[in-house]
Amino acid sequence: MDGIYGGCEEVTGEQYQVESIDGQPGAFRCYLDVGLARTTTGARVFGAMKGAVDGGLDIPHGVKRFPGYDSESKEFHADVHRKHIFGQHVADYMKLLQQDDDDAFKRQFAQYIKNGITADTVETMYKKAHAAIRENPEALEKKEKVEPAKKKRWNRAKMSLKQHKDRVRQKKEAYLKKQAEGAGGDDE
Numbered sequence: 001m002d003g004i005y006g007g008c009e010e011v012t013g014e015q016y017q018v019e020s021i022d023g024q025p026g027a028f029r030c031y032l033d034v035g036l037a038r039t040t041t042g043a044r045v046f047g048a049m050k051g052a053v054d055g056g057l058d059i060p061h062g063v064k065r066f067p068g069y070d071s072e073s074k075e076f077h078a079d080v081h082r083k084h085i086f087g088q089h090v091a092d093y094m095k096l097l098q099q100d101d102d103d104a105f106k107r108q109f110a111q112y113i114k115n116g117i118t119a120d121t122v123e124t125m126y127k128k129a130h131a132a133i134r135e136n137p138e139a140l141e142k143k144e145k146v147e148p149a150k151k152k153r154w155n156r157a158k159m160s161l162k163q164h165k166d167r168v169r170q171k172k173e174a175y176l177k178k179q180a181e182g183a184g185g186d187d188e
Contacts (some may be wrong), residue, residue, distance in 0.1 A: 007056035011130065013068065013082030018058040027058040042067040042084070050085070055137075086123040094119040 005027050008016045020026040030052065037045045046065045053059050063069055067089075068080030083089060094112070097105040098119070106113065117125055159167065 005056040005058075008054040011054065011082065011085055013078035013080070013085060015063050015076070015078075016053055018053065018056055020058075027056070029058045029060075032059055032061065039065060041065050041069060041071075047084070050081075086126045088123060091119040091122040094122070 004021060004024050005018055007018070018027040032045070032049050034045050037043065039045070041064070043065065046061075049059055049061060050066065053061065063076040063081075064071075066076065066081050067084040068077040069075075070077065094105070094109055097108060112118075
């Protein structure tokens with residue numbers, strides 16, 4: 001069905017609805033279940049839904065919760081939504097933080113700096129990601145995670161019954177030996 005319903009080819013931020021084609025199977029219909037996520041305007045769950053719709057899934061929705069919707073004028077500005085899709089709000093924040101506080105910028109965007117991403121290349125990065133997903137939508141196998149270092153235990157490890165009985169026996173022997181030495185010292 002991905003060949004029949006290719007989705008939105010060019011990301012413009014405009015509202016896109018998948019429509020069924022006559023003589024073909026219907027578009028795959030899904031419903032958004034936000035669970036416990038907050039449904040505020042611009043929430044990430046709506047960004048994920050927009051990506052699924054643009055990918056070719058038929059999810060009934062409106063534009064009221066997308067970034068760029070103005071509740072006062074009841075208008076949707078697709079250019080604002082497009083900027084959010086391509087991370088321009090992050091790029092603007094990167095520029096602002098870099099000018100105001102360079103140390104905070106280096107802390108906040110350490111991974112971006114490490115990977116050579118600047119405020120000017122954020123949009124290009126997202127365009128490449130969209131193109132790569134369109135080219136091969138299969139999920140890549142995740143690399144094996146490196147096992148974290150063993151955590152330090154502050155309390156004693158639990159002993160087996162045999163170990164516990166042996167420890168009690170050793171303590172009894174030590175106590176009785178100490179008692180015998182103490183008793184033997186009083187006689188002299």
